[in-house]
Amino acid sequence: MMKTWQAGKRLLPMTATLGLILAGCGREDLSVLRPQGPAAESSFDLMKLAITIMIVVLLIVFSIAAYVLIRFRRKPEQREIPEQVEGNFKLEVLWTVIPLILVVVLAVPTVKAVFAAGNDHSDDKNAIKVKVTGHQYWWEFEYTDYGVKTAQDLVIPAGKDIAFELSTADVLHSFWVPSLAGKMDTNPDGTINRFSFSAPNEGVYRGKCAELCGPSHGFMEFKVKSVSDAEFEQWLASMKSPAVLPEDPEIAAKFKSACLQCHAVGDQGIAMGPDLTGIGSRESVAGILLNDDTGVDGAPILDNLKTWLHDPQGVKPGNKMPDPKKDLGLTDEEIDGIAEYLAGYTLD
Amino acid sequence: MDWITTVDHKKIAILYLWAGGLFFGIGGLEAILIRIQLIKPMNTFLDAQTFNELITMHGTTMIFLGVMPVIFALMNAVIPLQIGARDVAFPFLNALGFWTFLFGGILLNLSWIMGGAPDAGWTSYTPLSTTTYSATHGVDFYTIGLQIAGLGTLIGGINFLATIITMRAPGMSYMRMPMFAWTTFITSAIILFAFPAITVGLVLLTFDRILGANFFEVGGGGNPVLWQHIFWIFGHPEVYILILPAFGIISEVIPTFARKRLFGYSSMVFATILIAFLGFMVWAHHMFTTGLGPVANALFSVSTMLIAVPTGIKIFNWLFTMWGGQVRFTTPNLFAVGFIPTFTMGGVTGVMLASAPADFQFHDTYFVVAHFHYVIVGGLVLGLFAGLHYWWPKMFGRMLDEGLGKWTFWTFIIGFHMTFFVQHFLGLMGMQRRVFTYLPNQQFDLLNLISTIGAGLMGVGMLFFLANIFLTSRKPADAADDPWEDGRTLEWTIPSPPPEYNFKQTPLVRGIDAFWKEKTAGHKGMTPSEPVGSIHMPSATILPFLMSVGIFIAGLGFMFSRDTFSSEALSFLFNNYIVTGLGLLITFGSMLMRSLYDDHGWHIEPEELEGR
Secondary structure (H helix, E strand, O other), X not given: OHHHHHHHHHHHHHHHHHHHHHHOOOOOOOOOOOOOOHXXXXXXXXXXXXXXXXXXXXXXXXXXXXXXXXXXXXXXXXXXXXXXXXXOHHHHHHHHHHHHHHHHHHHHHHHHHHHHHOOOOOOOOOOEEEEEEEEOOEEEEEEOOOOEEEEOEEEEEOOOOEEEEEEEOOOOEEEEEOOOEEEEEEOOOOOOEEEEEOOOOOEEEEEEEOOOOOHHHHHOOEEEXXXXXXXXXXXXXXXXXXXOOOOOHHHHHHHHHHHOOOOEEOOEEOOOXXXXXXXXXXXXXXXXXXXXXXXXXXXXXXXXXXXXXXXXXXXXXXXXXXOOOOOOOOOHHHHHHHHHHHHHOOOO | OHHHHOOOHHHHHHHHHHHHHHHHHHHHHHHHHHHHHOOOOOOOOOOHHHHHHHHHHHHHHHHHHHHHHHHHXXXXXXXXHHOOOOOOOOXXXXXXXXXXXXXXXXXXXXXXXXXXXXXXXXXXXXXXXXXXXXXXXXXXXXHHHHHHHHHHHHHHHHHHHHHHHHOOOOOOOHHHOOHHHHHHHHHHHHHHHHHHHHHXXXXXXXXXXXOOOOOOOHHHOOOHHHHHHHHHHHHHHHHHHHHHHHHHHHHHHHHHHHOOOOOOHHHHHHHHHHHHHHHOOOHHHHOHHHOOOHHHHHHHHHHHHHOHHHHHHHHHHHHHHHOOOOEOOOHXXXXXXXXXXXXXXXXHHHHHHHOHHHHHHHOOEHHHHHHHHHHHHHHHHHHHHHHHHHHHHHHHXXXXXXXXXXXXXXXXXXXXXXXXXXXXXXXXXXXXXXXXXXXXXXXXXXXXXXXXXXHHHHHHHHHHHHHHHHHHHOOOOOOOOOOOOOOOOHHHHOOOOOOOOOOOOOEOOOOOOHHHHHHHOOOOOOOEOOOOOOEEEOOOOOHHHHHHHHHHHHHHHHHOOOOOOOOHHHHHHHHOOHHHHHHHHXXXXXHHHHHHOOOOOEEEOHHHHHHO
């Protein structure tokens, strides 16, 4: 008993050091190794424990291997035959029992965490309920309690538990925000998945699709924006306010006849494709063209919208959007006009 | 012609080796293309669709058509010799197994030139693999090609079970069998139970795609998660079908070059059986994020972790085999020694993946890619290299060049660790797998570059190996019976390459490591268990080849049975299942010939044996 405790005491500083080293890896808004919420932290704690145990195992195996390979090399003068050892019962029991103990050490917290992760907050009155639907290749977020639907940017109040209900409109996808929580698949109707996470710190986190879903699988990214309660309320209110349409009547007519056949803005249009309400305030266009006025991590939103509208297949191969020029018959000027309108459609 | 009609296990081994090597090369080129595409962010070397086809074909080819046939090559070349038999139990079936594998593989690879390769990943998850989302014939090539190739594997597995159960030399009890024979035996048992699952799965998916059934189609009441269960009930044991033979090879090579018997033989046997048993219990650990619920996730977590125990036993037994021995660093032993730490690294990440809440993060990321390449390349491929260099003189009568062999080893293993070690970190830093490109500034750039350079280095290692084979083949075949001088098992008691009949007289086995036991007792060779007599040999036949050609034609015909062709004659032939019928006619006709024509084989008489 005393000995295992001492071994545990020795493991502690190692775990701490490991935690520090691993925490240096990757971006804060993306890396599994820099968890920003309780769900991701629970996974990270298990990872640190597992990595510690595994490094100890590796060190033992590597040192025995190195010793054997150096010490028992065949020397040129060796002629006699080494003793043929059948085995050693005590040793063999030893390396059966020690791995068993290590497995138990890892299994107990694993089982605890499995059941903790099974707690999905779907009956929690204080939790924000969000219905996530995966589409080839974009994400739809429906706030069922508020009657609000949006796409690509998931806006959540910081610190609140978010109860997710995941499903898909077509093939399997997997909903993953590495720095906030592990992933969960979106299955078609009938096998809906529930889980939850929260983001205590305000900020923008990168989300990904983790299940192969077609050519643009790698481009099926989204953002999670954790904001203050007040900002969240304000966002809900402006999402529910009536739609803003283009000022130029010609562009407005084109927008209605071409775009609103699949898209919705506010109370207008059909929500078959991504909802466009307030698209000017989003973090990206089409999930992968990052909006950034500084130009460090992307281009201004207007440029991104133009890139997208002039060649949707070039940006995101295999997506369902018709080509505005070829399929919908829009002129370059009309496309640019719609892009300008959308870029200006913000929520503040 | 001789090669098409042969039923000799040694020649079939060589056929398996060349065919497997060819597909391994194709799979390797696919891997290099994948890595070139990922060398930098937002690369446009390949388009998204081609990339998805490449990853699908890389995985499928490597698992089913690359490494499995090379395993079968070694089993065919070595197992009858190791257990003192003159051939496998069913030589005709052995040939049939090879030809169905080859034609299945050819069918699958025809997809590259016949309108689109499969693109739904090697796991072919539905609904992505249904006709709605994968409209080309790609996935049909996958289902039907693998079905035909899988038939060959199943036939081979059953054949080895029968061979090992019934054809061991007198005195060779189960607990005196060499470890490679043991792992072949257990592997064959896994094949027997696991392959029917994929067979059924592929039939259901074929029906969904070609006949419009609704097994996995949600709209028609099907369940896409069902495919995942069926696939992994096969897919997880498949991992052990791959790795157990490597364990066997390592257990042969290390004792030979340490000049010591295997440490803890009986615990090795026990561990092998336990791994096979547990291998069937853990399939759902591939599905932790599917949403099975906490009870299932907890059970599959713990059962998966348990596999670490028998695997650990093996690692320590290998290390202690070398303890107190005289280790020689020949090329085969370099690969075997390199296997131990590399495979251990793949094993420990496996335990990490088994922890479900942590796996929510690992799953479908480059961490998983790194893990299974450590197991399959760092474990199995290193094992196969060890085995190939070790048994090459027995198979071909020529020693591979040691210098080139060492170059192969060092470039390959350094390239391997460069490629895959950094991928652990890529996964943890948020890079999901199967993405055809990635955005810059995510701190993925440098690690991906390192990974691609490593892959190139592995390619260089393969070139050294090919050069070695080529140069060696031009030298005279003059390898000694026991070229490594410390051979311990029966295959080293007969000439290299062995005569058609293997053993002039079946040897009498008096203990574990039969040949070593005789050597240490001061004998030159084995004590025979029978007088020199007439040896019965099976006749060569072209029927297995014809049967496989028939199935191949039938498969192609079925696949295109719903298509409209530009020429009416073609449409008529395919749409009325005439092509399918013709193919089946060839196959069943050949079977009928086999049943009606009684072939008693032929004999090699004692005078002839002495004459040679």
